[in-house]
Each structure stands twice: as structure tokens, then as C-alpha cells.
Amino acid sequence: MKILFLTQFFSPETGAASKRVYGLARQLVKLGHEVHVVTGMPNYPTGRIKDEYKKKFFCFEEIDGIKVSRYYVYASNKRSTINRLLNYFSLVLSSLFFLFKRRQIDIIITSSPPLFLGISGVIMSKIKKIPHVFDIRDIWPDVAVEIGEIKENSKIYKMMKKIEKFIYENSDILTVVTNGKRANLIKNGVSPNKIKLISNGFDEEFLEIPINKEIADKYNLIGKFNLLYAGIIGIAQGIDIIIESAEKLKSNNEIQFVLVGNGVELERMKGLVKEKKLNNVIFTGEQPHVNIRSFLYYSSAALVPLKSEALKDSVPTKLYEALGAGKPVILCASGDSVEVVNESNGGLIVKPGDIDSFVESIEKLYKDTELYKACTINSKEYVIKNYSRKSIAKTLEKELELELKKSK
Template sequence: MKILFLTQFFSPETGAASKRVYGLARQLVKLGHEVHVVTGMPNYPSGRIKDEYKKKIFCFEKIDGINVSRYYVYVSEKRNTLNRMLNYFSLVLSSLFFLLKRREIDIIITSSPPLFLGLTGVIMSKIKKIPHVFDIRDIWPEVAVEIGELKEGSKVYKIMKRIEKIIYKNSDILTVVTKGKKTNLIKNGVDANKIKLVSNGFDEEFLEIPINKDIAERYNLIGKFNFLYAGIIGIAQGIDIIIESAEKLKFNNEIQFVLVGNGVELERMKNLVREKKLSNVIFTGEQPHNNIRSFLHYSNVALVPLKSEALKDSVPTKLYEALGAGKPVILSASGDSVEVVKESRGGLVVKPGDIDSFVKAIEKLYKDKDFYKDCTINSKEYVIKNYSRTAIAKTLEKQLKLELDKSRDNSKNL
């Protein structure tokens, strides 16, 4: 098959969207398919285009056998609704220039969020008369309302709801990453037969990345019991709970909190640490994804917080990576991600925002050596068995082949 991914985010950008598309695309290449990715110039989450891509309106590169076409995107370090919309819609428009390349494509997969690139996917699928798959990691605009970024009933919300309906109606398959998302879509009137589960997963090759010893020295990770958060430092993640816990545990000289990543909340978190005069919190800034393997290696426990109990159908990619690397997890969330931690027996779960329980979970894994050891063994075995990226790519491949066969049969009957 000749497969096209449309995505706002792609390597070298970090974050769940980039990891998912990159992981699936790479595995599909290994399965013998020709894979193309249409995306923008890397700029997330800093709002600045990376130096090697600056002043370009188009560039082509090959990454692990994946054909990557990058197009112009509007960027701004100022975080507001207008700039985000301009960022999203600039790629919606610029990515349509891929049609001029006259590439032969069998099927299109659009990654969401953001929602709007689905319009490009729908347009391309109509012009090329091929199936369109809309891959949903988070259901927008609902998730924006849940985290307080958008008001239900606002003009922007209403526009997004209309766009959502257009995309759903004109997509042949809707793939979702959790059972909870499938349930939510069905409740909102989407045909259950149209929805397929293609979960997030763990790439076993992540464990083969060499350990960078310089990281341990640079960030003072040796001789400490390190609690690691690695990911976007944004609104949905609720990083405040980590800073509040660090304050309660500041008298324990062995416990240290390491925050890896960038995002709109980073400066506020740094200011909180300064205000509280905490010496047990380290910010490393944005790191290449390969470095996450080393940070996990030198850490004892991974922290996976989500801000709201409303985000029940989200399972962060960082959860799979931590468990797959054999690191116990403290999850502050509810819903589908809780099932993963409990079924894996790889860590502890607390309610979002429950600082006292979060601190108790930290102390449990710090003090109870037997429990800690059991978590390390259970977590790795469970994730590799149930959430291998290879197996997930094969699930997607099967769904794509079925849809492509159906599309070809329909064309013959016309």
C-alpha cells in the first residue's frame, strides 16, 4: 500500500502526536508499505521553528524510510487562541500543495488533534477518490472544554463542532486510541461500525537506544531517588501536583523531581519553584526523544499526571514508555489510563489533584523495596505483551487493507 499521513506534529518534535505517527509510519515501512508524511516545519511546543528549517516554505527529507514533506506553518511564541488557529489553518492550506506533486496514494490517514487538518484529508480523499481515515487521539472540541481552554457554546466551539461533523461524515474510518473514546463517539451519534480501536503503544526499539552517561552528570541524577516527568508541560498535564509534592518532601535530601520538556506552563512552574525556594526540582527543558531513554534509565519512578478527572478516555504515550522501560509509575488520572496501570501491576494510581495521596504514593515507592521491585518486573512484561507498536501497526494495516478492498470493490460496481 501507498499510505499518506497528514499530521500537525512529527519528528523531531516531541509529544504524543509525533510519537504515534512516527511509530506507526516506521512500522508500516518495515511491513513493506510506501509511507508518506505531510506535516509542517517543526515548531512544537516552543512556538519557534527549529533552526535548520527556518525561512523555508517547503522541504523534503527521508526519515527511517518515511518520505516526509514539510510545508509552511505560521508560528508565534505568543500563546492565544488566534495564534493557535493561524498555526493550525496555515498547515491546512499549505499542505494542499502536496496535491501538485501528483503522488499516487492508496489511502490517507489524518492525525487529530488538532481537528482542522482533517479538512485537508477530506479534500485530498475526494480529489484522489481514495479512502480517508481520521485518527483520533483526543476528541475535539470536547477536550478543550474539559481542560478549561474553551467555553462550551462559544463561537469557536460552535465552529469546531461543525468542522468535526463534516470530517466524521466524510471519513471512511475513525480510529481511536482507547475504548473510552469509542464509547464517547457512539454516545454522540457516530456509527459504531465506523469506529476502530488502534491503541497507542510501546516501541521495543526504544530500549535499544544507547544510554547517555553525560545526562546523569549534567543534571545531577546520580545518588538521588529520581521521580521523572517527561512530556509536554502544558495545561492538560497538571504539573502543579508535582511542585506541591516537592514542597512537602523538600526535607528528604534523597528524593528529587526531574521535569523534562517544554510547554506553555513551563515558566509558571519555574516561578513556583523559585517562590517556594525548592532545591529538589530540576528542569531540563526540551530534549530529543532519544534522551528520554537515558532519563528513564537514571530515574526510579515515572510521574504521569493529568489535570482533570474529565479526561477519562486519555492514555498518555509517556505511560507506555515508562512501563515498557520497567519503571514504576505514579498516575494521577482516572479512566482508561487507570486500567493500564492496574492491569500491569506496575505502579500506583491517585485521583487528579489529590496532593496528599500523591505524596503517599511517592513515599510508598521510595520506602517499600519489595513493592518497587515487583512493579519494575510487572510493568515491562505487561506492556511488551499487550502494547507492542509492531502488533498495533499490524492491526492498523489490517484495517487499512479491508477499507482499501472495500473502496476498490465499490469503484468496480459504479
């Protein structure tokens, strides 16, 4: 098959969206398919286009056998609704230039969020007369309401609901990452036959990445009980609970919090640490994904918080990576993520916003060596058995082949 992914985010950008598309695309290449990716110039999460891509409308590169076409995208480090919409819609328009390349494509997969790129996916599928698959990691605009970014009675919400309906009606398949999202779509009138579960997963090759010992020296990780947060430092992640926990545990010189990543909340988090005069919190800034393996290696446990209990159908990619690397997880969430941790017996769970329970869980893993050891063994075995990216890509391959047969 000749498969095209449309995605707002792609390597070297960090975050769940980039990891998912890159992981699936790479595995599909290994299965013998020709995979194209249409995306923008890398700018997430800083809002600044990386130097080697600046002042370009188009560039082509090949990454691990994936043919990547990058187009112009408006980027700004000033956080506002207008700037974000300009960022999204600039790629909606520029991505359509891929149509002029006249490449033969059998099927299109659009990654969401953001929602809007689905417009390009639908247009391309209609012009090329091929199936369109809309891959949903988060259901927008509903998730934006859940985390308080927009209001349900606002004009932008109503506009996005119309776009959502248009994309769903003009997509042949809707793929979702959790059963919770599947149930959500069915509740909102989408036919169950149209929805396929293609979960997030774990790349076993991640464990083969060499450990960078310089990271331990640079960030003073040796001899500490390191609690790692690795991911976007944004609104939905609820990083405040980590900073507040660090304040409560500052008397323990062995416990240290390591925050790896960038995002719109980073400067505010740094300000809180400075204001509270904490010396047990380390910010590393954005790191290449290969370095996350080393940070996990030198960490004692991983922290996976979500801001709102309303985000019940989200399973962050960082959760699979931490469990797959054999690290106990302290999950601050509800819903589908809880099921993964419970089934794996790989960590402890607290409700979003429950700082006291969060601190108690940290202290429990720190003190209870038997519990800690059990979590490390259980988590790795469970994730590799149930959430291997290789097996997930094979499931996606079968769904795509079935859809192609139907369309002929």
C-alpha cells in the same frame, strides 16, 4: 500500499502526536509499505520554528524510510487563541500543495488533534478518490472544554463542532486510541462499524537506545530517588501537583523531581519553584526523544499526571514508555489510564488534584522495596506483550487493507 499521513506534529517535534505517527509510520515501512508524511516546519511546543527549517515554504527529507514533505506553518511563541488557530489553519492550506506533486497514494490518514487538518484530509481524499482515515487521539473540541480552554456555549466551540461533524461524515474510518473514546463517539451518534481501535503503544527498539552517561552527570541524577516527568509541560498535564509535592518532600534530600520537556506552562512552573525556594526540582528543557531512554534509566519512578478527572479516555504515551522501561508509575488520572496501570500492576494511582495521596504514593515507592521490585517486573512484561507498536501497526495494516478492498 502507498499510505499518506497528514499530521500537525512530527519528528523532531516532541509529544504524543509525533511519537504515534512516527512509530506507526516506521513500522508500516518495515512491513513493506511506502509511507509519506505531510506536516509543517517543526515548531512545537516552543512556537519557534527550528533554525534549519526557517524561511522555507517547503522541504523534503527522508526519516527511517518515511518520505516527509514539510510545508509552511505560521508559528508564534505568544500564546493566544488567534495564534493557535493561525498555526493550525496555515497548515490546512499549505498541506494542500502536496496535491500538485501528483504522487500515487492509496489511502490517507489524518492525525488529530488538532481537528482542523481533517479538512485537508477530506479534500485530498475527495480529489484523489481514495479512502480517508481520521485518527483520533483526543476528541476535539470536547477535550478543550474539559480542560477549561474554551466554553461550551462559545462561538469557537460551535464552529469546531460543525467541522468535527463534517470530518466524521466524510471519513471512511475513525480510529481511536482507547475504548473510552470509542464509547464517547458512539454515545454521540457515530456508527460503531465506522470506529476501529488502534491503541497507542510502545516501541521495543526504545530499550535498545544506548544510555548517555553524561546526562546523569549533567543533571546530578546519581545517588538520588529520581521522579521523572517527561513530556509536554502544558495545561492538560497538571504539573502543579508535582511542584506542590516537591514542596512537601523538600526535607528528604534523596528524593528529587526531574522535569523533562517544554511547553506553555514551563515558565510558570519555574516561577513557582523559585517562589517556593525549592532545590529538589530540576528542569532540563526540551530533549531529543533518544535522551528519554537515559532519563528513564537513571530514574526511580515516573510521574504521569493529568489535570482533570474529566479526561477519562486519555492514555498518555509517556505511560507506555515508562512501564515498558520497567519503571513504576504514579498515575494521577482516571479512566482508561487507570485500567492500563491496574492491569499491568506497574504502579500506584491517585485522583487528579489529590496532593496528599500523590505524596503518600511517592513515599510508598521510596520505602517499600518489595512493592517497588514487583512493579518493575510486572510493568515491562505487560506492556511489551499487550502494547507493542509492531503488533499495533499490523492491526492498522489489516484495517487499511480491508478498507481498500471495500473502496474498489
